[in-house]
Each structure stands twice: as structure tokens, then as C-alpha cells.
Amino acid sequence: MAGPARAFTISLSDADFGITPEFSSVTRFSITIDVDAPLAPGPYVDPSIHQVDYEIGGPLAPGTPSGFPAFALVRSIVGDELYTQGSSLRFEISDMADLSDGLQVSELVAVDPVLVFDAREVGTGRYHPLLLELNADGTGSVRNSNNMGGVNPATGEVVHVDFGQEYISNLTFDASSLTLVVPEPSAGLLLALGLAGLASYNAGAKRRRWSRGPSSTSARPRHLLSRPTSRLFRRRRGSTPSLPFSWSA
Numbered sequence: 001m002a003g004p005a006r007a008f009t010i011s012l013s014d015a016d017f018g019i020t021p022e023f024s025s026v027t028r029f030s031i032t033i034d035v036d037a038p039l040a041p042g043p044y045v046d047p048s049i050h051q052v053d054y055e056i057g058g059p060l061a062p063g064t065p066s067g068f069p070a071f072a073l074v075r076s077i078v079g080d081e082l083y084t085q086g087s088s089l090r091f092e093i094s095d096m097a098d099l100s101d102g103l104q105v106s107e108l109v110a111v112d113p114v115l116v117f118d119a120r121e122v123g124t125g126r127y128h129p130l131l132l133e134l135n136a137d138g139t140g141s142v143r144n145s146n147n148m149g150g151v152n153p154a155t156g157e158v159v160h161v162d163f164g165q166e167y168i169s170n171l172t173f174d175a176s177s178l179t180l181v182v183p184e185p186s187a188g189l190l191l192a193l194g195l196a197g198l199a200s201y202n203a204g205a206k207r208r209r210w211s212r213g214p215s216s217t218s219a220r221p222r223h224l225l226s227r228p229t230s231r232l233f234r235r236r237r238g239s240t241p242s243l244p245f246s247w248s249a
Contacts, residue, residue, distance in 0.1 A: 008037075008181045009032060009034050010031070010035065011030075011032050012030070012132070012180065014029050016173060016178055018171065019169050020169065020172075021170075022170055023061055024060045024064070024167035024169075025059045025061075026059075027058055028055075028058055030055050031054040031132065033052050033089065034049065034051045035089075036048040039099055039103065039181060040093065041093045041094060041097055042092065042093060043090075043109075044091050046083055046088055046090070049077075049082050049083075049089070050079065051076065051079070052077045052087075053075070053076045055072070055073065055074045056130050057072030058072075058167065060166060065127060065160070066154075066155060066166060068127075068249070071128050072249065073126070073129065073249040075119070085123070087118055087119050087129075088120070089116070089117050089118075091115040092109040092114075094109050101183055102179045102181050103180045103181035104175070104176060104177065105136070105138075105176075105178045105180060112136055113134055114135060114136050115132075115133070115134040116131075116133050117131075117132045119145060121145075121147045122147070122149045123149035124147075124150045125150030125151050125153065126152070127144065127166055127249065128166055128249045129144065129145050130143070131144065131145040131163065134173075136175060138174060139171065139172055140172075141168060141169065141171055142168075142171060143164040143168040147159055148161065155248075
């Protein structure tokens with residue numbers, strides 16, 4: 001039997017929840033946390049982190065400490081920077097958890113909140129880093145943390161904002177089906193997929209050789225011969241509409 005994975009990734013987004021704004025109208029977020037530790041039963045209190053990436057944004061109610069009409073915050077934090085700026089991550093996996101199919105919220109020890117990701121920032125001049133809390137009964141919330149310190153370049157003021165003064169949104173979910181960690185494919189499955197792909201590629205190459213005949217190079221259109229291969233397969237990326245934001249969020 002294979003041992004626990006040496007690292008794992010927690011992934012959550014607004015699509016996983018029912019969302020009811022309580023203050024402001026923040027309904028868009030995504031969080032990816034790469035934990036540099038084995039996935040196994042037991043407590044995780046500020047575990048070693050490889051990287052955290054998250055986005056959050058939406059319209060804000062009038063009268064918030066920032067005074068912004070809306071915001072869209074995008075953060076990518078590497079390693080120890082997460083904790084040195086004042087953030088924290090806490091959860092505990094039950095001894096009864098079956099981790100062969102990943103990790104569901106229902107497999108966390110049922111002491112509320114069962115999962116806390118507090119992206120609090122001290123001294124960075126940001127108002128909107130988030131606090132995510134999930135409970136065992138399928139409820140939770142996302143709100144701004146108590147971020148403080150540092151001058152925000154948009155307001156010119158020192159940031160001192162308490163929990164939920166910028167936004168609060170309540171969350172609902174099915175604790176038994178909300179998957180925090182997707183299981184990694186086994187080495188055997190990866191090998192089988194690789195061999196199947198190689199066989200398919202070889203079969204396709206053989207068919208192409210027979211269809212083109214012995215003088216396939218000269219039969220190719222001249223404009224294809226003169227263009228780099230990478231340009232033949234380049235795809236244009238569509239733009240995704242989003243709220244305007246600045247690094248001062």
C-alpha cells in the first residue's frame with residue numbers, strides 16, 4: 001500500500017458554495033494552498049506552505065474604512081511569507097478519514113470552525129485580505145480579516161480595519177461532498193495513461209506516414225514549411241471580464 005502523499009493542495013472557490021452576502025456584495029473568490037506536508041490524520045496548525053494563491057473581489061457597501069466602491073485582490077504568497085505577514089491555517093483530519101478519495105470537510109474533526117484560513121496582513125497597507133471559516137454543519141463565512149499597518153497608496157492612510165468591516169458573505173455547502181483535497185493519481189495509473197498515450201501517438205504517426213507517401217515533405221504547402229512549429233499551434237487566449245483592481249486593495 002502506498003504511503004501518504006508528501007504534499008497536497010487545498011482548492012476552494014465560490015462555485016463550491018451557496019453564497020449570501022451579509023455586508024457588501026462579495027461573491028467571487030478562489031483559494032489554492034500548496035501544503036508542504038504529508039496528507040494524514042492529525043492536526044495541522046500553520047503547516048509548512050509551498051505557495052498560496054487566492055483571488056477575491058466584489059462591490060463594497062458605502063462607508064467602509066477603505067472607501068472603495070469595489071475591489072479585486074489577487075495574491076500569490078510563497079513559503080514563510082504567509083505566516084510572517086500575520087496569516088494562519090488551521091484544521092485537523094479525523095483518525096477515521098478515508099483519504100483514498102481525497103479529503104472532504106466531513107472528515108475533519110468536528111470542532112467549529114473545522115477549517116480556518118486567515119490571510120491577515122500586518123504592515124502591508126491592504127484592506128481586503130480574507131478570513132475563510134468552515135463549520136461541520138455545512139455553514140461558514142468569508143470576510144475581510146483584521147488587517148492593519150502600512151499606508152495604503154490609494155487612500156494615503158494607515159490601514160486599520162477590523163473583521164468584516166469591508167465585507168461579509170455567508171456560505172453553505174454539503175460537508176460530505178465538498179472536497180478540499182483531490183487525491184493524486186497512483187503511479188500505476190500514470191504509467192498506464194502514459195503508455196496509452198504513447199501507443200496512440202505512434203499509431204497516428206504511422207497513419208500519417210502512409211497517407212502522405214514517401215515525398216511528404218515536398219507535398220507540404222510552402223507557407224507551412226517556412227513557419228515555426230510553435231506558431232502553428234498557438235491559440236489566442238480569451239479575456240475574462242473582471243472588476244478593475246489595483247495592488248492597493
